[in-house]
Amino acid sequence: MRLRPFSLALASPLRTAREELTEREGFLVAVGGPKADGEAFGDARTTGIGEATPLPGWTESLPACEAALREAAAEPTRQGAVLADLDARETPAARHGLALALDDAAARDAGRSLAAHLAERVRRVDRSELPEPAGSVPVNATVGDGAPESTAAAAERAVEDGYRCLKVKAGARTLEEDLDRLRSVRQAVGPAIALRVDANGAWNRSSARRALDRLEPLDPAYVEQPLPAADLAGTADLRAASDVPIALDESLAERSVEAVLDSDAADVLVIKPMALGGPDRALDAALRARENGVDPVVTTTIDAVVARTAAVHVASAVPDVLPCGLATAELLSSDLAADPCAIDGGRIEVPDGPGLADGTFDGLL
Numbered sequence: 577m578r579l580r581p582f583s584l585a586l587a588s589p590l591r592t593a594r595e596e597l598t599e600r601e602g603f604l605v606a607v608g609g610p611k612a613d614g615e616a617f618g619d620a621r622t623t624g625i626g627e628a629t630p631l632p633g634w635t636e637s638l639p640a641c642e643a644a645l646r647e648a649a650a651e652p653t654r655q656g657a658v659l660a661d662l663d664a665r666e667t668p669a670a671r672h673g674l675a676l677a678l679d680d681a682a683a684r685d686a687g688r689s690l691a692a693h694l695a696e697r698v699r700r701v702d703r704s705e706l707p708e709p710a711g712s713v714p715v716n717a718t719v720g721d722g723a724p725e726s727t728a729a730a731a732e733r734a735v736e737d738g739y740r741c742l743k744v745k746a747g748a749r750t751l752e753e754d755l756d757r758l759r760s761v762r763q764a765v766g767p768a769i770a771l772r773v774d775a776n777g778a779w780n781r782s783s784a785r786r787a788l789d790r791l792e793p794l795d796p797a798y799v800e801q802p803l804p805a806a807d808l809a810g811t812a813d814l815r816a817a818s819d820v821p822i823a824l825d826e827s828l829a830e831r832s833v834e835a836v837l838d839s840d841a842a843d844v845l846v847i848k849p850m851a852l853g854g855p856d857r858a859l860d861a862a863l864r865a866r867e868n869g870v871d872p873v874v875t876t877t878i879d880a881v882v883a884r885t886a887a888v889h890v891a892s893a894v895p896d897v898l899p900c901g902l903a904t905a906e907l908l909s910s911d912l913a914a915d916p917c918a919i920d921g922g923r924i925e926v927p928d929g930p931g932l933a934d935g936t937f938d939g940l941l
């Protein structure tokens with residue numbers, strides 16, 4: 577197993593209620609492939625590439641991720657066993673990096689796409705009816721916090737580019753200011769565009785209640801994380817009292833998927849493979865949500881191209897998935913490699929070659 581650290585700047589800061597994201601740092605992970613002397617690295621003969629890009633609040637810190645990966649890399653063989661030792665709750669980003677690299681290698685060995693490989697494994701274990709993955713996935717445009725005019729302008733540009741679903745950040749300003757922004761967006765894009773609002777846990781129980789009441793006339797598709805991550809009981813009450821659908825995101829980093837589903841607090845679960853500990857675990861969480869009457873939406877932690885492509889594969893394996901938060905390439909000022917997933921008409925294409933993208937990323941480390 578080999579590691580390569582990377583750091584990528586955002587094209588412009590993504591402002592949310594909880595932070596201002598300016599850069600993404602992480603590690604590329606490679607397994608398998610021939611060494612210079614012809615010997616294989618580890619167990620796998622085929623190369624597999626993964627990415628671990630931690631985001632505190634959703635995952636472990638960068639140093640904790642690095643420590644877990646370096647410990648895993650010190651084990652020369654038996655990467656499957658090393659993977660089992662990586663704790664998906666303690667170090668989800670590190671586990672994501674290795675799990676993705678191993679699944680990329682296994683998918684390439686089997687001559688099928690990562691999505692087809694993940695779906696086939698699920699079918700063999702417990703869901704024999706899972707259909708073949710889709711060839712493309714609907715995506716939302718992501719609009720950060722900003723003044724009403726710039727928020728509406730960003731929304732309008734996205735619709736001109738073909739998006740039918742927008743996700744707009746809220747909660748960084750007063751409710752009145754957010755309402756101004758969101759009204760401007762609704763006015764600019766018209767009634768047919770789905771409008772999601774992400775508060776990143778900024779409100780308390782009473783301000784969230786007020787926010788949902790006031791947002792309702794703007795017909796939001798859902799409000800994401802209205803309350804702090806741990807307040808599942810408050811969110812369940814809020815959901816029972818309002819017709820505005822609720823999505824939970826940060827709550828999945830705080831509580832297990834079962835606990836969140838059992839709490840009856842969500843109409844939608846926001847599935848971030850990096851935060852859930854790997855593409856395999858993300859697909860399982862998405863399918864479990866669906867089986868419990870909750871819609872999964874797959875997004876990333878604003879990852880680099882390797883993990884973003886993996887998330888596209890995960891989303892494509894979820895039948896009839898809602899628009900996903902996977903159109904984030906342009907939030908980065910540069911990337912590790914060219915993006916293999918074209919976006920057109922509000923849909924992202926899923927690479928259909930073997931593994932993640934038919935070895936496109938092999939030269940990266």
Ligand SMILES: O=C(O)CCC(=O)C1=CC=C[C@@H](O)[C@@H]1C(=O)O
Pocket residue numbers: 592716717718743774776825875876877878900901902904
């Ligand atoms: O879901 C999307 O449209 C893109 C991803 C995205 O919005 C986020 C990624 C990482 C951190 C967050 O502030 C944000 C989110 O909360 O969903």
Ligand SMILES: [Mg+2]
Pocket residue numbers: 774776800801825826846
């Ligand atoms: Mg969110």
